[in-house]
Amino acid sequence: MCGIAGFCDFTSKVSNRYEQAKIIAGKMGNTLAHRGPNDSGTYIGEHVAFAHTRLAVIDLIGGAQPMVITQGERIYTVVYNGELYNTSDIKQDLLVKGYHFTTQSDTEVLLTAYIEYGEKCVDHFNGIFAFAIWDSYLRKCFLCRDRFGVKPLFYSVKDNVIVFASEIKALFQYPGIRPIVNQYGLCELFGLGPARSPGCGVYEGINEVMPGFAATIDYSGMRLYPYWTLKGEDHEESYEESVEKTRELLIDSISRQLVSDVPICTLLSGGVDSSVVSAIAANVLREQGKTLDTYSFDYYDNSKYFKASKFQPSEDRPYVDIMQKTIGSNHTYLECGSQELYDYLFHAVRAKDLPGMADVDSSMLYFCRKVKDKHTVCLSGECADEIFGGYPWFRDEDAMKTNAFPWSKDLSVRKNIMSKDLLSKIPLDEYVKSQYEKTIARTPCLLGEDGNEKRRREISYLNITWFMTTLLDRKDRTTMASGLEVRVPFADHRLVQYVYNVPWKYKYHNDVVKSLLRDSMKGLIPDEVLYRKKSPYPKTYDPAYENLLKVELNKIIDEGNSPLLELIDLKSVRQLISLSSDYGKPWFGQLMATPQMYAYLIEIDYWIKHYGVQIKL
Structure with missing residues (x-):
């Protein structure tokens, strides 16, 4: 696994400002050193600058990136984060077609597959991945993310330049990209969090390549498209x-x-x-x-x-x-x-x-x-x-009848801790409902399917x-x-x-x-x-942890200068802190109950301060 970052600029030639581009790409890559502590590198091409940090897993010596393959005047370069689990199968097919390999890495197999199959290469992959390929012959950059988003891939557009990275922090190293959160980002945090809408990066202007999507970037701009989706099909087996x-x-x-x-x-x-x-x-x-x-x-x-x-x-x-x-x-x-x-x-x-x-x-x-x-x-x-x-909500009759995310059906706990002024300025209920309805509309169903079976399929797709x-x-x-x-x-x-x-x-x-x-x-x-009953990821029940959260959240409130105070209703939060916690009534999923609300608010306070987040309403 690794970290990837870079930018693609068709407004001018990146290669003409080599040193500047290398510095920017290097800074982006440096923020991802934790993802790849074994090696790092950069590549500057005609219209791209790539950075890579490597966690060596396969072919510890030969898999260095960015990896470049040259065929005559054609130059292909990749930065890749992930793992192909069918590397040997793909490699064998490519060997039959006359290709030769100089390493044992799946990186070389992935890039060679692109050379042979173009954008359709991803149809051959079984694995987890996010990658960027610069194709010098076609003068295009190809971005791709695995089918379920195991590996992340964020991007932003700044002055017609496409900037991408494994993590958002790397995007902030590109000149002009700032941590701004508008009313829709606040809807994400308070209405949907800690989940995020597909493709949403919460910060203004920051997006994520959705799972199962790819993108091409060339002189005509950026084109995002799905290369794979779940399909609703008849099941005829016993x-x-x-x-x-x-x-x-x-x-x-x-x-x-x-x-x-x-x-x-x-x-x-x-x-x-x-x-x-x-x-x-x-x-x-x-x-x-x-x-x-x-x-x-x-x-x-x-x-x-x-x-x-x-x-x-x-x-x-x-x-x-x-x-x-x-x-x-x-x-x-x-x-x-x-x-x-x-x-x-x-x-x-x-x-x-x-x-x-x-x-x-x-x-x-x-x-x-x-x-x-x-x-x-x-x-x-x-x-x-x-x-x-x-999950229990697959069998919950209330979830079957309620048009809402089954792991977060009731927004009252969230809304109760929000300031009335903030609630009046952001379309929280409408936003959450809209995101839910968009997903339901995309659910792959069978023609004529209705009733409980269709609803089960919707809940499955939501999950x-x-x-x-x-x-x-x-x-x-x-x-x-x-x-x-x-x-x-x-x-x-x-x-x-x-x-x-x-x-x-x-x-x-x-x-x-x-x-x-x-x-x-x-x-x-x-x-x-x-046949054990489901028990999710463990959480602590030690009252010392909850008491610690209460003390720290009270400190934030009492200091009086936290940016969090403009977002929350102080009276409601103080009352929440004074109550005994009910671990059996989570406001998100199965594990996030009252103590996790304290912790979530503490995290929001720290996040705004640490990143210098500008709230834009």
């Missing part, structure tokens, strides 16, 4: 055939993602999803004479304070112990304290360039830095709940295009902030496309949540883990 196909796709996806020239591990929570990934990975490595390394996360004294709820019915540790013994992994238990959890809230904002999922982010960032001490690549069980229907991308965004920033690469086998596009069209009666076979996944993995992991 339940037994669907189970077998799911097993086949999942085992293939996990096996492909174990290729690495550096140490690899898995994140093992003891839940079904991470246990499946870990068990298959352990089997593959065992055949190679290796033992899998696994990690689990928790908080100091969490057993002492844990409170079961409908969202978090059980602790993870007993199930981690079962899985560790079953697969024989080298396991490390990592724990985090309340002070570290709080301190890392600010690291998380800097990693994401925006307020995020509060301590859900900060804890992951803390744990990933511990994992990085010994490993560079890890596999995670993210995305299974979105595609197999694991894939919103909730899943939010978690993938979190996972990329928190891992890459530590120079750790994460792979998500459940996000394999072949698997997602297949399961998307499996009817709900198969996903909830015999009234068992995620039955399709569980039945496809029978015999691989113990039944007590396989």
